[in-house]
Amino acid sequence: MNVLLLGSGGREHALAWKLAQSPLLDRLHAAPGNPGIADHATCHALDATDHAAVVAFCADQAIGLVVIGPEAPLVDGLGDTLRAAGIPVFGPSRAAAQLEGSKGFTKDLCARAGIPTAGYVRCTDRAAADAALAGFALPVVIKADGLAAGKGVVIATSATEAAAALDMMFDGGFGAAGAAVVIEAFLTGEEASLFALTDGVTTVAIGSAQDHKRVGEGDTGPNTGGMGAYSPARVLTPALEARAMAEIILPTVRAMADAGTPYSGVLYAGLMLTESGPQLIEYNARFGDPETQVLMPRIEGDLLPLLLATATGTLADVHPPRLVDDVALTVVLAADGYPGVPARGGAITGLDVAAATGALIFQAGTAEADGQLIAAGGRVLAVTATGASVTAARAMAYAAVDAVGFSTGFCRRDIGWREAARETG
Ligand code: AMP
Ligand code: GLY
Numbered sequence: 495m496n497v498l499l500l501g502s503g504g505r506e507h508a509l510a511w512k513l514a515q516s517p518l519l520d521r522l523h524a525a526p527g528n529p530g531i532a533d534h535a536t537c538h539a540l541d542a543t544d545h546a547a548v549v550a551f552c553a554d555q556a557i558g559l560v561v562i563g564p565e566a567p568l569v570d571g572l573g574d575t576l577r578a579a580g581i582p583v584f585g586p587s588r589a590a591a592q593l594e595g596s597k598g599f600t601k602d603l604c605a606r607a608g609i610p611t612a613g614y615v616r617c618t619d620r621a622a623a624d625a626a627l628a629g630f631a632l633p634v635v636i637k638a639d640g641l642a643a644g645k646g647v648v649i650a651t652s653a654t655e656a657a658a659a660l661d662m663m664f665d666g667g668f669g670a671a672g673a674a675v676v677i678e679a680f681l682t683g684e685e686a687s688l689f690a691l692t693d694g695v696t697t698v699a700i701g702s703a704q705d706h707k708r709v710g711e712g713d714t715g716p717n718t719g720g721m722g723a724y725s726p727a728r729v730l731t732p733a734l735e736a737r738a739m740a741e742i743i744l745p746t747v748r749a750m751a752d753a754g755t756p757y758s759g760v761l762y763a764g765l766m767l768t769e770s771g772p773q774l775i776e777y778n779a780r781f782g783d784p785e786t787q788v789l790m791p792r793i794e795g796d797l798l799p800l801l802l803a804t805a806t807g808t809l810a811d812v813h814p815p816r817l818v819d820d821v822a823l824t825v826v827l828a829a830d831g832y833p834g835v836p837a838r839g840g841a842i843t844g845l846d847v848a849a850a851t852g853a854l855i856f857q858a859g860t861a862e863a864d865g866q867l868i869a870a871g872g873r874v875l876a877v878t879a880t881g882a883s884v885t886a887a888r889a890m891a892y893a894a895v896d897a898v899g900f901s902t903g904f905c906r907r908d909i910g911w912r913e914a915a916r917e918t919g
Contacts, residue, residue, distance in 0.1 A: 496556050497798070499524045499535060500542050500572075501563025504826070504858035504876040505783035509561060509797075510534040511854065512790040516798035523555060529867060530857025542567045545575040552581045559584060559802050565780050568759075569595040569641060582805040586779050589755035593746070594779035597646075597676045598639045604774060607749040609742050611774040612766075614678035620664045626677050627656055638663050639674035645717060649680065683768040684912075685775065686727035687785060688735060690743050690763070691800060694756030696809040697747050699739060700800075701792060701817050702727040703785040704913070709833055711908045718833040719873060722909030724823040724884055725788040728916070729767060738765055738772040746777070758804060787856045787876040788822035823887040824878040825895050827905045829859065832872040840902025842867040842874065853894030854878040874903055884913040 495518055499510055507530040514522055514534035525548075527537030540551050542562075552560065560576055562568055562585035571588035585591075592599040598616040603609070612635065615626035627634065636659040638646030646668050650656035662668075663675050689700045705723035709715040730738070742763060750757040762778035762785070781789070790797070794816040803812040829836035836859070845855050845867065856878060859871015875898065879890035888910045895905060 495519060495558035495798070495802075496521045496523065498552060498555070498557045498560045499527075499531070499563065500560065500567060502526050502528045502531070503563065503783050504856040504873060505781050505786040506563040507531050507856040507858070508787045508790040508876075508878075509563065509781070511856070512793065512797045513561070516796045518796065518798050521555070523557070525551075528857050529860050529862050530855070542572060543570065545572055548572065549575060549579045549581065552576070552579070557581060559798075559805055561585070561801055563780065565591065565594050565641065565778065568779050582802065584759055584801045584805045586757050586759040587755065590750055590757040590759075591779040593750070593757065593761070593777040595641055596639050597637050597776065598674055600774075600777055601676055601678070603746065603749050607745045609745050609774055610771060612678040612681050614676050616674060616676050618674045620660060623660050623664070623675060623677060627653070630677060630679060633680045635678045635680050636660060636663070637676045637678065638668040639676060640668070640670060642668040681766040681768055681773055681775070683766045684729050686730040686765050686767060687782060688730060688738050688743070688763045688765060689781070689785070689789060690739070690761045691804045691809060691815070692747050692757060692759070692761055693804050693807045693809040694747065694751055694758045695807070697739075697744055698809065698814040699735065700760070700815045701725055701789045702730045702735060703782065703788055704729070705782065705785055706906060706909055709906075711906050712911075716833050718828070720782070720784045721826045721828065721906045722824055723782070723784045723788050724821060724887065724910045724913060725785065725792055726817070726821070728913060730765070730772075734767060734772055738763065742772060742774050758807070760804075783858075784824045784826055784873075784876045787824040787854075787878050791822045791854060791878055791880050792817045792820065794818055818880075820880045820882060821884050821887045822878055822880045823884060823891050823910050824856075824876045825891050825905050825909050826873050827875040827877065827895065827898065827900055827903045828873050829869045829871065829903050836869070836872040837902045838868075838870060839863075840869040840900060842869060843899035844897050848877065848894040848897040851890065851894045851897060852879065853891060855894070855898075869900070869902060874900065883917050884910040885917050888914060
């Protein structure tokens, strides 16, 4: 089978690396891809916003499955266009991708289905938001309703901060994403992510992870897309994972089907493990980045049948995913300046030496110029290693990181600190 993978980040490099191992694969195509993805796929300058061009490409290349990596094409309805053209697609419809695209949509669904999540009020104007704020203790969480590149959440510790966040959102600070806001109660606990594949009826867990969202060591400084991650998240014990599946993920899949907008693809649940159990913080309608860079190395066997079965509604007929017990840990190397304006063009060397340590080097914002690999984005590489523990995996990952030459980049040196501290007790 020929597969088209859409996207250009470290997530897509990890997916390409895993898909390329499938005995069922004939040709892997990627668009736009990146130099790392090009090791496993033929990369094309195909514009995912041009739905007709994507459909034509699929017909031309006899594509049997399209795997959509990022959220934007999902929210833009590319899945619907491809399905209408009879092309199997891994990724939800536009209506189902609202689970990521609208925080208010997800909160309302949770309220209807009795899914544990922070108490909330959805507001579309400033006066209503001010009135609603009075009902919340501090800190209070204020979220732009729509996609805001992971930046649409403010945790306000004072009334002044809350007012400033509302001003910013209603004044268009996040564009249309802030035309509506969700105000919600602050939850305390440790965060963990749980990933599940669903075809709308059958749902199977496909691993857990914890990521480090802040740019600075000790989880300080501005939020990023993620500076590192590890899997599994041991804090999400098998018992808690079973609860999260039963109380959060399965009722969501049922509610989406009941609403006539069945969800198909990967459902990525951001959970807060509170004293009273797991609560939903948010959903993503896609794999995580860099979580995929730690999930893929843990999946035993062939990924392609799982993605294809998810896309074609036959997940009940395939073996559920099995994950190795080993821990995988990934360290993101970012360009100086990230998450602000990243330095572009810095040379990257030593990837062969780094890979020879046994680590996997996934590329994200990279490009080739005059035969030299250079930085071309915020997050540039994700260096992944596996081991019997976080401590072991992280020693191996940093050994590989140290073999990379990237003088205009940086990484956090403490990825996995929470879990490593638990391991050493
Ligand atoms: P989100 O984009 O919804 O994942 O929010 C980004 C981050 O804000 C989360 O990863 C949490 O760390 C934090 N956050 C979001 N909602 C809450 C909440 N209700 N209580 C505490 N922290 C939250
Ligand atoms: N690492 C967070 C995300 O993919 O949304």
